[in-house]
Amino acid sequence: MTNSKYKLTKKDFNQINRRSLLGFQLGWNYERMQGSGYLFTILPQLRKIYGDGTPELKEMMKTHAQFFNTSNFLNTLVTGIDLAIEEKEGIASKDTVSGLKTGLMGPFAAIGDSIFGALWPTIFGAVAANMASNGNPVGMLIWVLANVLVMVFRWKQLQFAYKEGVSLVTTMQHKLTAITDAATIMGVFMVGALVATMINVKIAYAPQIGDLTVNIQNSLDMILPKLVPLTIVGLVYWLLGRKKMTSTRAIFIVLFVSIALSALGIISK
Secondary structure (H helix, E strand, O other): OOOOOOOOOHHHHHHHHHHHHHHOOOOOEOOOEOHHHHHHHHHHHHHHHHOOOOHHHHHHHHHHOOOEOOOOOOHHHHHHHHHHHHHHHHHHHHHHHHHHHHHHHHHHHHHHHHHHHHHHHHHHHHHHHHHHHOOOOHHHHHHHHHHHHHHHHHHHHHHHHHHHOHHHHHHHHHHHHHHHHHHHHHHHHHHHHHHHHHOOOEEOOOOEEOOEEOOHHHHHHHHOOOHHHHHHHHHHHHHHOOOOOOHHHHHHHHHHHHHHHHHOOOEEO
């Protein structure tokens, strides 16, 4: 069996998208990561392409259950290209599909996580949180809309990748690095903006020297505005680089230190 007679339908695409959105990560493990989730996502379609209980189906199930790990936001791009090839070539596409998945999962992981895992929630989350903290309910709607748009994007990309097939890889290949670099730079830019706008910590301690009150915060602002938030972020970044330090421990350290310094009147909001 070298060629498949089955052609995927809209019902198949909808089923794959549902499984991808709801179950792609359910079988995640440290040995093969998303391998079992990938197989689960396309198993009904593999049965239709190769036939139930056939040696070809068993062989491709073993192939798809191997190590795979990419961004949840772009995983169906790989799935769409994969199924387009398997639908056309059948079991003969085994090596091609394995190489395709290995070659694409890294670049798509970097792009998807940079844009949709960091940049997108940073921008819309900051806008929504700032509006919500000021009592504006539109902030909540912005955040909900941002997430709905991501879901729509994830739903639409499968059929797009299926139609484009391998040509999508050759078309996008030279753009992958540029997109990743641009997303990374934008993400760093947004993190810097958030440090200045969302971390509202000031030095409250003002020592009295005779009749003169020394305003430490004003002095720091003359050197560099928002120096205190920048210092806090730098210290947390340094903490996270220490051995056995986790993000949870860092959060508790910041929490306890903040409460203590606030109680002593050293810092304030």
